[in-house]
Amino acid sequence: QADNPDKKSIEIRMKVIKNKILVMSSKGGVGKSTVSSLLSYGFSKRNNNTTKVSVLDVDICGPSIPKLMGVDKLQIINSEYGWIPPKVQQANHDIKVMSVGFLLGTPDAPVIWKGPRKTTMIRRFLKDTFWGKQDYLIIDTPPGTSDEHLSIINSLKSCNPDGAVLVTTPQDLSCDTVKKEISLCRQLNVPIIGIIENLSGFVCPCCDEVTEIFKSDGGKKLAEQFNIPFLGKIPIDTNLGKSAENGVCSICDHPNTPGTLAIHSIIDKI
Numbered sequence: 021q022a023d024n025p026d027k028k029s030i031e032i033r034m035k036v037i038k039n040k041i042l043v044m045s046s047k048g049g050v051g052k053s054t055v056s057s058l059l060s061y062g063f064s065k066r067n068n069n070t071t072k073v074s075v076l077d078v079d080i081c082g083p084s085i086p087k088l089m090g091v092d093k094l095q096i097i098n099s100e101y102g103w104i105p106p107k108v109q110q111a112n113h114d115i116k117v118m119s120v121g122f123l124l125g126t127p128d129a130p131v132i133w134k135g136p137r138k139t140t141m142i143r144r145f146l147k148d149t150f151w152g153k154q155d156y157l158i159i160d161t162p163p164g165t166s167d168e169h170l171s172i173i174n175s176l177k178s179c180n181p182d183g184a185v186l187v188t189t190p191q192d193l194s195c196d197t198v199k200k201e202i203s204l205c206r207q208l209n210v211p212i213i214g215i216i217e218n219l220s221g222f223v224c225p226c227c228d229e230v231t232e233i234f235k236s237d238g239g240k241k242l243a244e245q246f247n248i249p250f251l252g253k254i255p256i257d258t259n260l261g262k263s264a265e266n267g268v269c270s271i272c273d274h275p276n277t278p279g280t281l282a283i284h285s286i287i288d289k290i
């Protein structure tokens with residue numbers, strides 16, 4: 021990729037963000053954005069809700085973070101310090117969210133952008149947003165291995181990103197394509213923090229019996245095969261789905277459901 025003319029400005033913004041974590045998946049619909057939002061809620065609850073967290077959605081063509089986190093009606097504010105991102109303000113959270121979703125005139129308009137335009141946008145998100153001092157920046161990427169991945173990885177190269185969390189479902193179809201994410205990370209020297217197996221079984225709310233709707237352990241076996249930490253399984257939890265539809269924090273609304281307990285245990289390993 022061409023030299024990054026914004027390198028210095030990006031470094032200045034990123035220097036005061038302690039941890040930068042990419043969330044990646046092979047396919048759409050495996051729960052990558054759900055995991056990104058859950059990680060951000062979970063991290064922000066640390067240290068009595070004093071941990072500062074921001075989310076950057078670089079899924080340029082299919083931004084779902086604003087709706088998922090209930091900020092889709094809010095807007096970016098222009099200021100002398102840069103773009104002030106909308107904030108999730110529910111249940112003591114104070115999470116900044118940046119997404120191309122805020123810049124689209126109509127939410128249903130398709131984004132038909134070529135690679136260079138996406139790269140420019142991603143760099144602007146990094147350098148023009150007034151992130152301020154943060155403990156975590158969670159970066160939700162589109163499915164697959166595309167322009168957005170190259171852009172974000174190259175833009176952050178000199179900013180010490182922690183690495184990538186890979187999300188898969190237990191099925192071979194998803195696990196097989198995650199191997200491409202693993203190769204991409206290894207080729208571009210992005211550390212892999214670990215693999216999360218989402219939609220992993222259904223826990224009956226009445227009797228706690230686990231039904232393996234798909235198959236089991238696909239993500240775990242993949243982690244073993246590639247010698248990558250396995251961070252844990254998140255079951256299908258209807259509460260997670262409902263909270264996502266309503267744009268509310270599921271781990272605040274349903275603190276003891278299987279999905280919430282799973283995400284806390286995952287966060288403890290990161």
Ligand code: ADP
Nearest residue numbers: 048049050051052053054255256257260261264
């Ligand atoms: P992706 O970002 O990979 O395209 P999403 O995070 O948008 O996927 O998830 C797709 C759909 O599946 C959403 O409606 C979301 O609420 C739902 N979903 C994801 N993970 C779970 C889960 N563990 N339990 C229940 N619903 C889930």
